[in-house]
Amino acid sequence: MSKGHAPSTEKRRPDRAALFIAVFLAALGGLIFWDTSRLAGAGGYSGVGPATIPFVIASGLLLLAAWTVFEALRGDFPVRERQEVGPVIWIIGGLAAQMLLLKPLGFSIATGLLFAATAAGFGKRKLWFTIPIGIAICLGVWLIFAGLLQLSLPAGPLEHLFW
Template structure:
């Protein structure tokens, strides 16, 4: 006996919403001035990249919603199930602490270290139990971002790793 595939309308709404946000962002970025000024990349590059990513994710989520629901989503987590949701207060605490630490320390220890700590605390909030690995991943993510924003866009971020560098 074959299984019937039903459309999950709440999940489809999430995918369509991301498509709309991506389209609005692309429309806005298209109207940015193309003049690069003193930076390597124009101001439209990052918004267009984010718009493209949102469009891709929205398309994939919409496809999953019409082909049986989000893949890798437990039935208990399905928004269409209508059951009561369990809050994750510990996860919220860790992510909130990460944001607060970032805001308090970014000027003292620099963008890269503060953002790496934010990443590690957010990962802890999502269940990671390996803080050193998470800080390492955070460093690997924030170093290229620092260089992209400072060299590519010519933005002035707080120092690389504190006032000494």
């Protein structure tokens, strides 16, 4: 008997987390179908238009939702490990900090802090090391996107030193 699976003789209950995921997938697929229905007349003579790919994606999501319900009711999902909350909080905190600091501090510093928080979530807790590395990498990304590709990314004090 493997460690991650329930014994085959024991009847498992439906997986409520999988059913919740199936409802989310179905709702997302339905939302895409509804939004795509407004574009249906734009196909032209070929029948392929801006609604084609969203229709395929929505169909795929509904198919995945049905499959997830089927598997959840059968109880075939392996037993999941306990979720570690600490890394999730680091990453969500980094995303929140990036959203709050993007406009006042610019892309490089805000996204560099997100990089460091994500690294901390994955176990690299030397913030004195990961923050400067993250800011340097993000400054390079900003220079490529804003300088070479002429895309508009939020500029802060660090970016104003270069551009």
